[in-house]
Amino acid sequence: MSTKQRQDFFVGGDWSRSKRSDRANWTPTLYSFAQAIVAGVEKVRNRYPQDRYTTYLMNFNNNLNFGGNDDLSVRNVGARRVHLRLSVTDGVPTVTYRKGSEYIASVASAPEGILFTFKNVPTGTVPLHDIKYTSSEGFKIDAIRSIGYDYMRSYGSASLLIGLKETPSASVSHTPLSSIVSGVAEIKIEL
Incomplete structure (x- = not known):
């Protein structure tokens, strides 16, 4: 220089x-x-x-x-992170990436919820996610009901399936992303 x-x-x-x-x-x-x-x-x-x-x-x-330890409180600055805003209107998602678009091949509806398919992620990676609903009623299922429970249904270095339910009961069926009437969420995925 x-x-x-x-x-x-x-x-x-x-x-x-x-x-x-x-x-x-x-x-x-x-x-x-x-x-x-x-x-x-x-x-x-x-x-x-x-x-x-x-x-x-x-x-x-x-x-x-x-x-050099495996303490989860230490955040690796070299970690792969995805941060996106997911807006849904009548089952159609709109994704706005804030960071990490190079790791997401697709975001799609699945019978159990939301399916994130990864790219450029090493084999053996275990993803972790965090969802913050930013619309006042979260993800709306209909005029009365909203998603009240989300969890990692299946995961690996190729994909992450986030299960969506109204409540965490086994008797309550899953809600696919395509059935969400409206809502906005900030989603972070650590890869």
């Missing part, structure tokens, strides 16, 4: 140590460059196998934390 390119990262081209450490002197060029680096690393990262016992977390204050 040339001196001129480095100078473009800071107000007035002054990239002395004192000016570099003050974020008020950072230009949009620096943020754009950092964003491009992050995007490039994320794009290439998934081409290599992940070692679940070698992780690190680092913030921009140069605080490096190595984690």
